[in-house]
Amino acid sequence: MKKIYIQLVLGIFLTGLFSCTKMDQSPVNSLSDEIVWKDPKLVQLYIADIYQNLPIGFDVTPDGTATLACITDEARGSYGWLDANLLQINGKYTSINAPLNIWSSAYKSIRKTNVFFQQIAGVPNLSESDRNNLIGQVKFLRAFYYFELVKRYGGVPLITQPQTLTEDLMVKRTDTTAIYDFIATELDDAASKMPASAKAGLASRWTALALKSRAMLYARRWDASAKASREIIDNGGFSLAANYGSLFNTKQQASSESIFEIQYLDPSRVHNYDAMNVPYFDNPGDYTSLTQPTQEMVDDYEMQATGKAITDAASGYDAQQPYKGRDPRFYATILYEGAPWKGRVIQTRVGGTDEIVGRNTTNDNTKTGYYIRKYLDETLSLDKIWSSTQSWVEFRLGEIYLNYAEAMNNLNDPATAKNYVDLIRARAKMPAVPTAQGQAQMSNIIMHERKIELAYENHRYWDLRRWRTAVSVLNGKTFHGMRITLNNGVYQYEIVEADLGASSPRVFTDAYYLLPIPKTELEKNKELTQNEPW
Numbered sequence: 001m002k003k004i005y006i007q008l009v010l011g012i013f014l015t016g017l018f019s020c021t022k023m024d025q026s027p028v029n030s031l032s033d034e035i036v037w038k039d040p041k042l043v044q045l046y047i048a049d050i051y052q053n054l055p056i057g058f059d060v061t062p063d064g065t066a067t068l069a070c071i072t073d074e075a076r077g078s079y080g081w082l083d084a085n086l087l088q089i090n091g092k093y094t095s096i097n098a099p100l101n102i103w104s105s106a107y108k109s110i111r112k113t114n115v116f117f118q119q120i121a122g123v124p125n126l127s128e129s130d131r132n133n134l135i136g137q138v139k140f141l142r143a144f145y146y147f148e149l150v151k152r153y154g155g156v157p158l159i160t161q162p163q164t165l166t167e168d169l170m171v172k173r174t175d176t177t178a179i180y181d182f183i184a185t186e187l188d189d190a191a192s193k194m195p196a197s198a199k200a201g202l203a204s205r206w207t208a209l210a211l212k213s214r215a216m217l218y219a220r221r222w223d224a225s226a227k228a229s230r231e232i233i234d235n236g237g238f239s240l241a242a243n244y245g246s247l248f249n250t251k252q253q254a255s256s257e258s259i260f261e262i263q264y265l266d267p268s269r270v271h272n273y274d275a276m277n278v279p280y281f282d283n284p285g286d287y288t289s290l291t292q293p294t295q296e297m298v299d300d301y302e303m304q305a306t307g308k309a310i311t312d313a314a315s316g317y318d319a320q321q322p323y324k325g326r327d328p329r330f331y332a333t334i335l336y337e338g339a340p341w342k343g344r345v346i347q348t349r350v351g352g353t354d355e356i357v358g359r360n361t362t363n364d365n366t367k368t369g370y371y372i373r374k375y376l377d378e379t380l381s382l383d384k385i386w387s388s389t390q391s392w393v394e395f396r397l398g399e400i401y402l403n404y405a406e407a408m409n410n411l412n413d414p415a416t417a418k419n420y421v422d423l424i425r426a427r428a429k430m431p432a433v434p435t436a437q438g439q440a441q442m443s444n445i446i447m448h449e450r451k452i453e454l455a456y457e458n459h460r461y462w463d464l465r466r467w468r469t470a471v472s473v474l475n476g477k478t479f480h481g482m483r484i485t486l487n488n489g490v491y492q493y494e495i496v497e498a499d500l501g502a503s504s505p506r507v508f509t510d511a512y513y514l515l516p517i518p519k520t521e522l523e524k525n526k527e528l529t530q531n532e533p534w
Contacts, residue, residue, distance in 0.1 A: 037119040040126055043134065046116065050141050051201065053109050055102050055148055056458070057262050057392040058273045058375075067291045068461045069372075073473055075291045075456070076368055076481075076498050080360075082290070085500050089474075091507030095516035095534055100152060103518050106145045107159070113142040114162040129195075136193030140203045140211065143186035147215045150179045151462060152515045154531060158182060170527040180219040187212040187228075196237075200254065200263040200391075206236045207260040210395035213403045218466050222407040229404035232259070238397040240427045245332030247398075248375045250391050259395040270387040274380050277372050279335060279346060280365045281353040283385055291456065293334045293370040295480040295495055300451060301330035307431030322482075322493060329428050333455050335371040337484050337491075342378055346371070349484040349491070356483055360501045368481030368498040374456045398424055398453055406446050414442040421449050428453075465513055474508040 036042045058067075070077035070084040077084035083099040086092065093099070116138045120131065149156045157171035158179060174182075191208040198204040209228045216225035232238065241247050241257045252263050264270055275283065276290045302308055304325055308315035316325060323336050331339070339346040347353045348369045356369040377390050401420045409417035414437055421442075422432040433445055450463055464470035481498035484491060499506065516534035 033115075033119075037123055040123060040130070043116075043120075043123055046112070047134065047137055047141075050109050050112050050116075050138070053105060054141070054144060055106075056394050058271045067456065068458045069291055069456050072460045072464060073294060073477070073479060074297050074451075074460050075293050075372070076359075076479060076500070078290050078292055078364070078367065079287075080362070080500050080502065085503045089499070089506040089508075090503040091509070093512070093515075095519040095522070095530070098516060098518055100515055101518050102148060102152065103521050106149050110142060110145050110159060111162055113138050113145070114160060117160075118162055132193040133195060136190040136205075136208070137203055139186045139190035140194070140208045143183045143190065143208075143215075144211060146179055146186075147183055147211065147218075150176060150183070151218055151466075153517055154514045155179060157525075157528075170525050172527045173529060176219075180215065180221070183215050183219075184212060184221075184224060187215070200252070200261065203260060206232050206238070207395060209236075210259045210400060213400055214395075217403050217406060218462070220410075222410040226404055226407035226411060229400050229407065232397070232400050233404065236397075238400075240397055240401075240423065242427070244329055244428055245374075247393060247396065248332075248390065249377060250393075251389050252391075254391070255393075255396075257397045258391075258393050259397065259400070261394060262392040264389040264391065266384070266387045266389050270389060271392075272386050272388065273375055273390075274377055274388045275385045277376060278385065279341065279354045279371045280363075281347075282342070283382065284364070286364075288364045289366050289371050291372045292366050292368040292481075292498070293372060294368055294498060295370075295482050297451075297455070298330070298334060298336070298370060298482070300448065301327040302430070304328060304430060307425075307433075319493065320491065327428060327430055327452065329452055329455075331373075333372070333374040335373045337369070337482075339373070341373075348482075349486050351486075356481060359481075359496070359498050366481070367500075368479075369483060370481065372456060393457075398427075399457075399459075402446065402450050402453060405442075405449075409439055409442045409446060412439060414439050417442050417446065421445060424449060424453055468513065470508045470512065471510060474506050476505045476507075478504040478506065 036046055067075070069075040070082065071088045079085070087097050087099055117135075120135060123131070126134070146156070146158075155173040155175040156179060158174035159171060163169055187208045190203070191205045191212075194203060194205045194208060196205050198207070209232050212228040213225050213232065216228065236259070238259060239256045241255045247255055247257060250258070250261075252265060254261055276287055278288050280288050282288065299310060303310060303315045303317055304327055306315050310317035318324065323338060335341055335346045337346060337348045337352070348356050348366060348371075350356065354371065355365055357363045357365045357367060359367045361367070375390060377388055380388060401424055405417040405420040408420075418433050418437055425432060437445065447463070447467065451460060454460070464473055478497050478499045480495050483494045483496045497504070511533050514531040517528055517530055522528050522530060
């Protein structure tokens with residue numbers, strides 16, 4: 001008899017597929033497939049397991065330590081042993097050493113979705129609406145996994161039936177266009193079957209459309225992306241949160257802007273983002289400050305009063321007060337010399353409690369002169385630092401506005417694009433974009449706005465790849481920090497190289513726009529062809 005293995009996940013993640021169902025919290029080790037498909041509660045557990053394996057959230061790298069920001073111009077990964085430094089930014093990424101590889105895990109989850117579709121018609125005690133909801137959930141999940149694959153590798157094998165050992169397991173790659181066709185169709189179908197609201201951790205109609213908004217942007221299908229975005233904007237009932245910083249400190253209660261998020265509850269399900277990223281003084285002697293913002297990232301925050309870049313002589317920027325009067329999103333995102341934090345003041349200056357250290361040292365301190373603030377919980381005590389519970393927001397209205405702006409600009413409507421960028425900037429209390437922007441100018445503005453608005457939310461790496469700008473932004477570059485000294489009451493500011501010496505300058509060649517298919521998969525399936533020039 002076949003057995004299905006299911007990992008139990010947090011109860012709040014499981015409830016909600018049926019509004020009146022309460023889940024048994026007992027561990028589930030293994031269940032026969034006959035039992036699973038006769039019990040709607042166990043089917044919920046089965047689906048929850050597929051959700052849990054999505055490559056999203058606080059830990060999106062296989063070693064579970066670094067964020068994607070550390071392989072972009074957003075940040076430097078603190079420790080030399082991080083995969084970000086050992087394999088990714090230094091050009092040592094291969095089909096064998098591939099930290100961003102999800103091939104095997106994604107196809108395991110896709111197989112689970114295919115088994116579900118094979119069995120769902122026979123599950124008893126389900127109303128038509130509940131069955132449709134389940135089908136919509138799993139179509140959304142299958143589309144999500146294929147999106148995660150196609151954005152890494154391009155065309156991949158499209159498998160929609162559970163394979164058995166008696167079948168031909170050597171499946172060729174389906175081209176990229178057809179994969180995106182499949183994703184779009186799946187999400188349309190999912191959206192038509194799911195309700196407009198869902199419990200935390202479960203997809204709704206709007207979640208499916210949010211994924212379509214994003215995926216079609218990657219596919220450069222501007223009209224499809226724009227239509228999905230517009231449907232959410234017009235009919236989803238979401239609104240921009242009044243306070244940008246509050247978006248990233250919600251716990252078990254979604255903001256008005258959140259479309260889909262992962263929620264946590266101590267002790268059932270927690271994460272370690274705070275432990276890994278708080279300033280050094282908060283947790284000395286333990287792993288801290290893994291994600292360290294670069295000077296280049298800091299410099300991209302405009303001046304609030306004028307809306308101009310700090311390189312503009314008319315911006316009002318004062319090099320002797322570099323952190324004064326900046327875009328308010330800067331203060332919600334990055335900790336800097338003089339920033340208020342947990343009832344004290346951050347001191348990144350030489351000799352300070354959170355002082356900057358040399359870029360090649362093994363100390364836990366910042367090597368850039370900055371610490372990340374976004375998503376950190378300022379109320380968390382030291383004894384709870386490994387048990388964070390703030391939610392991860394995967395889809396939110398702010399992204400949808402920017403997706404819509406980008407799609408409309410590419411449909412030759414920069415005026416509409418400007419309107420939606422201005423809405424994002426107005427929430428942040430930033431001046432509107434200057435009028436009479438052409439399509440090319442608006443494209444640059446949108447790229448800038450995404451970098452600022454979506455900073456450290458796992459967008460930047462993929463944005464640089466899909467825009468085909470990663471080579472110019474990253475390749476051959478060494479990123480910097482700010483070394484500050486205080487002598488006789490006078491601050492002195494010195495820009496210094498911050499990337500690990502052994503891993504700089506950074507490497508991002510044209511080959512990196514598609515990742516290599518893992519060597520082990522090529523050996524198992526002789527019908528697969530490798531991406532060039534890997």
